[in-house]
Amino acid sequence: MSNATRILLALVIGLALGIFAAGEVPAIGTQIAYWLDIVGSLWLNGLRMTVVPLVVALLITGIVKSAEAARAGPMAARTVLWIVCIMLLSAIMGAVLTPALLSLWPMPAESAAALRSALTTVPAVAEQPPMRDFLVALVPTNPVSAAANDSILPLMIFTLTFAFAITRLTHEPRAQMAGFFSALAEAMIIVIEWVLKLAPIGVFALAFVVGARSGFAALGAVAHYIVTVSIVGIIVGAFAYPIAVLAGKVGFGDFARRIAPVQAFAVSTQSSLASLPLMLKKSEELGVRETTAGLVLPMAVALLRATGPAMNLAVALYVANWFGVKLDAFDYGVAIFIAALTSMGAVSLPGSVSFVTSIAPICLALGIPIEPLALLIAVETLPDIFRTTGNVQMDVALATVIEAPEKEKANAIS
Template identity: 55%
Template structure:
């Protein structure tokens, strides 16, 4: 049984037992949360303790990976430029679309209030993000250690980004030394996250029991609402790959759809961009990208470019804020957009639950959004993760064709060229 399956079963069992206990005896069910809630909170604290070093490490390695790839040559440089443009465009799209979607299709008030009450006991402040009035006064930290200790993640993010760009200006030897040091920090934090997630079925069961006991069946409806909302953002990014291929790759949309379909099938069955690489290479070749171009762009794409990740990571953070009734001001939204777009470039390709916490938690914390709800949302990540993987694979092929076209390497029959 996979870890994702165990976590999902723990979620369902916790909710069902909590609902059943509340139906049998509401007082007894709520009294039991005095035991289950501290267990769930302790598990969440194990995840929260790695957030500060993980954010700094991902920002530094993300900027470093982008700079190193851009130095690798003409094709690599063009690929990275297009990656960055698409990542930031997708993230900004998410920042605009998610609030609109939640306004048009909000979580029912009764469900939101019930979940908010049940999660509030496990909540821990995720940090203070200044409003727009205090933005310019606090955005640059006077003491980075104090900012980290106070969980002031917006100024900490600004410092980490500035520090990361400064590292790229160093000579190769010290640059490699510092980048390797922060990569080691990221890898170490991921090991700790792996350890903590081995206890995820216990922690999630404890949290889910409290939610089920206090909210009843509303929890299932809220989780479905979350799945649809976040998956919709991944679907938008996936569909955007088709016009990207048509406009910049000069490939007919139907032809692109036929060529990329086998790679999408592999992505669905494996939920891995890396496993889809051979199929992506074949699709790119069928669409006219030379092996010399695709052989550079696609490996870089699999390593550092995940088109759907920043948009969907930001969507998760915005959804949690909506769930908890937290207003997100311009300063918090700017911190979330920057963190989502940049940390994606430095995140490693990990499956399931590990990548969910490693990529979403820094965004949520940078925005000042508590992460206790992530303990429940990770259990249903399997469905949004399908949209993540298929969207990434589709956009990887679209970018590969576009870079090949810009390099003069992709040639389609005249009838297939989109004008």
């Protein structure tokens, strides 16, 4: 049994036992919930302590890798540009689609209220500072202090500046710096994997507390969350079809037929990397030359997670809606920027790891509670199916887009 399955079972069993205890033996249930709340909070703190160092390391290595890829030649540079544009557009779509879906199909008010009261570890939503203070604080006087205080946006601005400075170094010191932060990221991933090994215990504890305090309202809220976030991923992933047809110059029916086996394989493996050999084969069947597919698709697997920004932002906005955090247009702009940036750095991570490292920075920057992420990670297996299928079909669409100008040149010569 995979760890993701164990986590999902822990959520279901914890909710069920919590609901049963609250209904049948409320006095005992309250005592159990008190101690399990401590266990769940300890696990959540273990998860949270990895976020800042891992995000910084991944952001630096992602920028350095992108810069090196762009230096590989004009085709590689165009691929990187397309990847950046797709990630940014994905984040924008997440910012538009999620509020629209929540407006059309809102989370039941009683479920939201029950869950808010159940998660007692969630701090009160702080008021936003005046605009002048916020803007001045964007450039940190002390990046270490920004990291210690979870001031994620100033920290990311410093990290971006530092990462771009590394790309300007000569080869040897650039490789040394990239190697250091790559090793730091790998070490932090090991730590977070240790924490996730304990996730069934932590999720069970938190789920029992939520079930005991919110009853059946928790079940409806979880189902509502899964459907909402999955719809966002499905819509974003579907844009691979018009991109392949309009920019890649391939027929709609042809693209749909070739991509179907890749989608089926992605559903079964939930891995873009494992789907790479089949993506290479189907891209060549769509008329993409082997040399183009061999360059573009590995880069796409390494740097592009098309559904990531939209679905990560959807999770953060869902939690904001759940806890009544009011966001203005500037907040949405910040969220789009962070969602696109962190998703590029987290592409090569396992889904459970990237769920935390990609979404927590958005929440921290906007004052959205991150405590609910500890529960939502338990059901990430279901939306992750749509994440992966959307990613692989966009990867193949990107290969057709990069090949299209080469086809036109060949036709012009002939």
